Amino acid sequence: MSINKEQDFGTPASTASQLVTLEIDGFKVTAPAGTSIMRAASSIGIDIPKLCATDSIEPFGSCRLCVVEIEGGRGMPASCTTPVAEGLKVSTQSKRLADVRRGVMELYISDHPLDCLTCSANGDCELQDMAGAVGLREVRYNPQGENHLNAAKDESNPYFSFDPSKCIVCSRCVRACEETQGTFALTIDGRGFDSKVSPSQNQAFMDSECVSCGACIQACPTATLMEKSVIDHGQPEHAIITTCAYCGVGCSFRAEMKGEQVIRMVPNKDGKANHGHSCVKGRFAFGYATHKDRMTKPMIRADIKDAWQEVSWEEAINHASSELRRIQAKYGKDSIGGITSSRCTNEEVYIMQKLIRAGFGNNNVDTCARVCHSPTGYGLKQTFGESSGTQDFDSVMKADVILIIGANPTDGHPVFASMMKKRLREGAKLIVVDPREIDLVRNSPHVHADYHLKLRPGTNVAFINALAHVIVTEQLMDEDFVNARCDVASFAKWEIFIAQEYHSPEATESITGVPAADIRAAARLYATANNAAIYYGLGVTEHSQGSTMVIGIANLAMATGNLGRVGVGVNPLRGQNNVQGSCDMGSFPHEFPGYRHVSDDKTHRLFEAAWDAELSSEPGLRIPNMFEAALDKSFMGLYCEGEDIAQSDPDIQHVHAALRAMECVIVQDIFLNETAKFAHVFLPGASFLEKNGTFTNAERRISPVRKVMSPLAGYQDWEVTQMLANAMGYPMNYSHPSEIMAEIASLTPTFAGVSYEKIDQLGSIQWPCYDEESVGTPIMHEETFMRDNGKGLFMLTEYVATHERVTRKFPLILTTGRILSQYNVGAQTRRTDNNAWHSEDRLEIHPHDAEDRGLKTDDWVGIKSRSGETVLRALISERVQPGVVYTTFHFPESGANVITTDNSDWATNCPEYKVTAVQVSKVSQTSDWQEKYHAFSENQLDLLEQGINNG
Ligand code: SF4
Ligand code: SF4
Ligand code: SF4
Numbered sequence: 034m035s036i037n038k039e040q041d042f043g044t045p046a047s048t049a050s051q052l053v054t055l056e057i058d059g060f061k062v063t064a065p066a067g068t069s070i071m072r073a074a075s076s077i078g079i080d081i082p083k084l085c086a087t088d089s090i091e092p093f094g095s096c097r098l099c100v101v102e103i104e105g106g107r108g109m110p111a112s113c114t115t116p117v118a119e120g121l122k123v124s125t126q127s128k129r130l131a132d133v134r135r136g137v138m139e140l141y142i143s144d145h146p147l148d149c150l151t152c153s154a155n156g157d158c159e160l161q162d163m164a165g166a167v168g169l170r171e172v173r174y175n176p177q178g179e180n181h182l183n184a185a186k187d188e189s190n191p192y193f194s195f196d197p198s199k200c201i202v203c204s205r206c207v208r209a210c211e212e213t214q215g216t217f218a219l220t221i222d223g224r225g226f227d228s229k230v231s232p233s234q235n236q237a238f239m240d241s242e243c244v245s246c247g248a249c250i251q252a253c254p255t256a257t258l259m260e261k262s263v264i265d266h267g268q269p270e271h272a273i274i275t276t277c278a279y280c281g282v283g284c285s286f287r288a289e290m291k292g293e294q295v296i297r298m299v300p301n302k303d304g305k306a307n308h309g310h311s312c313v314k315g316r317f318a319f320g321y322a323t324h325k326d327r328m329t330k331p332m333i334r335a336d337i338k339d340a341w342q343e344v345s346w347e348e349a350i351n352h353a354s355s356e357l358r359r360i361q362a363k364y365g366k367d368s369i370g371g372i373t374s375s376r377c378t379n380e381e382v383y384i385m386q387k388l389i390r391a392g393f394g395n396n397n398v399d400t401c402a403r404v405c406h407s408p409t410g411y412g413l414k415q416t417f418g419e420s421s422g423t424q425d426f427d428s429v430m431k432a433d434v435i436l437i438i439g440a441n442p443t444d445g446h447p448v449f450a451s452m453m454k455k456r457l458r459e460g461a462k463l464i465v466v467d468p469r470e471i472d473l474v475r476n477s478p479h480v481h482a483d484y485h486l487k488l489r490p491g492t493n494v495a496f497i498n499a500l501a502h503v504i505v506t507e508q509l510m511d512e513d514f515v516n517a518r519c520d521v522a523s524f525a526k527w528e529i530f531i532a533q534e535y536h537s538p539e540a541t542e543s544i545t546g547v548p549a550a551d552i553r554a555a556a557r558l559y560a561t562a563n564n565a566a567i568y569y570g571l572g573v574t575e576h577s578q579g580s581t582m583v584i585g586i587a588n589l590a591m592a593t594g595n596l597g598r599v600g601v602g603v604n605p606l607r608g609q610n611n612v613q614g615s616c617d618m619g620s621f622p623h624e625f626p627g628y629r630h631v632s633d634d635k636t637h638r639l640f641e642a643a644w645d646a647e648l649s650s651e652p653g654l655r656i657p658n659m660f661e662a663a664l665d666k667s668f669m670g671l672y673c674e675g676e677d678i679a680q681s682d683p684d685i686q687h688v689h690a691a692l693r694a695m696e697c698v699i700v701q702d703i704f705l706n707e708t709a710k711f712a713h714v715f716l717p718g719a720s721f722l723e724k725n726g727t728f729t730n731a732e733r734r735i736s737p738v739r740k741v742m743s744p745l746a747g748y749q750d751w752e753v754t755q756m757l758a759n760a761m762g763y764p765m766n767y768s769h770p771s772e773i774m775a776e777i778a779s780l781t782p783t784f785a786g787v788s789y790e791k792i793d794q795l796g797s798i799q800w801p802c803y804d805e806e807s808v809g810t811p812i813m814h815e816e817t818f819m820r821d822n823g824k825g826l827f828m829l830t831e832y833v834a835t836h837e838r839v840t841r842k843f844p845l846i847l848t849t850g851r852i853l854s855q856y857n858v859g860a861q862t863r864r865t866d867n868n869a870w871h872s873e874d875r876l877e878i879h880p881h882d883a884e885d886r887g888l889k890t891d892d893w894v895g896i897k898s899r900s901g902e903t904v905l906r907a908l909i910s911e912r913v914q915p916g917v918v919y920t921t922f923h924f925p926e927s928g929a930n931v932i933t934t935d936n937s938d939w940a941t942n943c944p945e946y947k948v949t950a951v952q953v954s955k956v957s958q959t960s961d962w963q964e965k966y967h968a969f970s971e972n973q974l975d976l977l978e979q980g981i982n983n984g
């Protein structure tokens with residue numbers, strides 16, 4: 034079986050609007066000005082031989098294999114670097130051309146191992162294809178002459194190998210690393226015969242700046258750069274398009290398969306979020322799906338001190354349902370509920386919340402978006418009328434000024450970061466607002482921030498008010514936009530509010546720590562740009578004033594008219610793959626799908642009729658309220674799908690106490706995660722490779738998730754929820770997730786035109802998509818805002834300092850973030866070779882603070898807050914400012930959430946993960962909590978082992 038290859042047009046498409054017509058081999062072809070002759074020929078099915086060109090990077094013109102003849106022209110120009118022109122007559126075939134091409138190939142092959150039949154690229158090698166295409170039959174040069182055939186391989190990277198003996202020095206890898214990824218890790222070192230590809234300063238790949246994005250492998254025409262999975266298992270045989278299950282960029286991939294085995298994940302060139310690019314997680318870190326820790330058997334137990342007992346699906350589902358019903362009979366209808374996950378598909382989330390609202394009879398459903406982007410939902414809904422970002426990713430390519438607040442795109446959203454870096458290399462200006470020096474500030478080649486405003490954690494609102502103050506008092510507003518598009522009464526109030534002196538940069542400098550002059554300069558830069566775009570992350574939302582800050586950002590964009598067109602906007606960078614979708618699907622306790630309040634009469638009646646059930650119009654419990662209620666003995670049963678609250682939620686000792694207090698915790702997951710250690714029923718889940726459905730990324734793009742292998746435990750997750758619903762007496766009868774999407778579309782106006790057929794046809798759809806004709810909405814609020822009266826609403830954003838203040842006891846502020854190679858709680862990436870880059874969470878601390886405490890890099894440090902204490906190793910770094918310490922949270926034993934507090938956003942309860950007052954000191958042993966954690970975890974693994982042995 035041979036895999037369908039994607040067409041390679043040789044050079045990138047031209048976006049010029051002017052068209053030119055020419056003749057190639059006697060055929061007329063019309064193409065946009067600036068298109069290469071090679072691409073124009075390819076578009077009519079004439080494939081000119083090529084080696085150094087590929088359509089993901091700019092042409093280079095080095096191999097001379099693609100030469101053509103032009104009537105009336107001199108010589109033989111390279112078709113990859115020669116643009117089309119009106120009236121040209123091009124020949125791609127002649128004896129003269131054939132001789133030149135054969136000569137070129139002969140030179141390449143004379144210094145190339147002749148082991149095609151045993152080479153892992155056999156059948157997928159452009160050098161091999163081109164040798165055939167130019168009719169090379171023999172090589173006249175002496176194979177014993179000087180050559181590179183014994184060059185040593187570099188196997189340092191866990192995922193790919195570099196075999197220089199096969200390299201033809203075409204530099205496609207070098208250009209891919211520069212143009213596509215923006216890392217500039219590769220160079221061609223030396224000249225002539227001695228020239229060779231060199232990672233960084235002639236280092237091994239693992240020691241170089243390489244971030245393992247895979248772009249060079251994608252670009253390499255030979256077996257030089259090759260996935261180890263292909264070397265180990267052979268060439269794939271078929272491919273299925275699906276969507277990455279890691280971050281909110283939502284990259285489209287071809288899962289290239291051999292039977293049911295994934296051989297490699299190749300970024301899809303037609304993917305509208307990623308345009309053929311990837312990062313190390315989506316590209317390589319898929320091995321967790323078949324890791325030995327995968328749970329494949331349902332299990333039950335009466336108490337968390339008991340051994341697990343493996344049971345049939347039927348028994349597990351019946352046990353779960355009877356326990357939930359028993360608890361409701363004993364403690365009341367509202368004593369049970371569920372938590373959905375942004376890692377699940379839209380369809381899974383939809384039927385989960387449907388089960389809870391219609392089957393449990395209450396609205397006790399919440400999602401992990403509670404702890405990340407719930408303030409985005411609230412703030413943008415209030416001001417713009419819709420809970421979502423305003424742009425598509427491509428929009429950044431038209432931004433002149435990019436303002437990044439509380440986000441670290443190169444680690445958190447790497448593929449989008451590559452696009453952003455490209456725009457910055459083209460000359461867009463950059464303002465970074467972050468307490469820590471992220472890579473984009475000055476650690477990305479040819480990119481630097483014009484302003485890095487290092488504000489103190491917890492002072493976001495004072496900062497955004499100061500920025501707005503400058504714009505208002507210096508008359509930098511777009512009054513035409515405000516008058517035409519916004520609620521002018523709300524603007525008038527806001528204008529007076531924000532112009533008050535106490536918001537000025539000078540007055541707030543002592544709060545934010547940012548020099549007033551820098552705020553003034555940054556405000557002018559943002560406000561006077563033709564197109565200014567804001568990108569933000571959890572550094573905005575995870576604060577006690579997270580919602581206020583989102584509103585402040587929205588105010589700023591409206592006041593400067595930076596909304597409703599390409600190149601501008603307000604763009605939350607969503608953490609997990611389906612945060613947008615899980616919110617859209619109604620997983621908040623107060624909202625039905627499509628963000629409609631449960632108490633809204635019309636919506637309520639619509640869902641009651643459609644679901645044939647009596648529904649509550651009272652908002653249900655949010656996650657933190659569930660924990661409180663559990664400790665009060667009024668919430669005793671939880672169905673938790675795909676979420677690891679026992680690791681990811683703040684003040685974890687409180688969460689553990691709440692889980693221990695419940696009588697039935699049902700966990701549905703692919704691994705026995707931290708929450709499952711407190712569970713009574715375990716339902717094995719399916720990875721994204723084992724199910725059908727859709728994910729919605731940060732740009733509202735609904736993309737297909739397609740089953741490429743059978744579920745290891747027998748069922749897709751939506752089927753498990755459906756079985757539980759039926760066991761609980763609420764009938765569900767879907768035979769495929771497409772039917773669930775059809776129901777979502779029938780009940781949700783913004784999804785009305787969405788269907789699986791359309792997704793398959795278009796590749797993806799950005800909601801709103803109101804009807805059958807619509808192909809979706811890349812840019813929102815173009816004519817009017819989505820609020821009822823169509824006007825954008827300004828809201829007042831008074832700064833209120835967090836309760837979490839530094840004191841003599843807790844003099845430092847801890848803030849948190851993530852790293853490229855690991856993902857969230859790490860359950861997936863920790864079970865892959867990504868650990869080679871990050872195998873533990875560290876505490877970053879400024880040299881001054883470290884010196885005060887006698888700390889060196891690698892020392893063990895105790896970190897103590899008013900919630901708890903944990904121990905990590907120190908990393909002395911000037912990336913953090915004095916007074917601020919920083920850590921990632923990818924390993925459960927790090928206990929980052931032992932120290933985070935119960936402070937939360939006033940509007941949404943989103944936890945204040947980003948601000949915790951701590952003391953740090955040198956220690957020699959792990960914390961009490963860590964000791965207890967290890968003992969508990971070991972005990973739980975024993976109980977699992979006993980269950981498996983008895984089963
Ligand atoms: S994997 Fe990516 S970062 Fe590394 S060398 Fe290749 S293109 Fe550059
Ligand atoms: S490694 Fe591959 S892409 Fe890079 S120069 Fe060699 S053959 Fe070309
Ligand atoms: S950028 Fe995000 S969606 Fe894309 S491959 Fe990486 S983790 Fe997956």
Ligand code: FES
Pocket residue numbers: 082083084085086093094095096097098099100111112113114
């Ligand atoms: S493909 Fe045009 S010169 Fe190499």
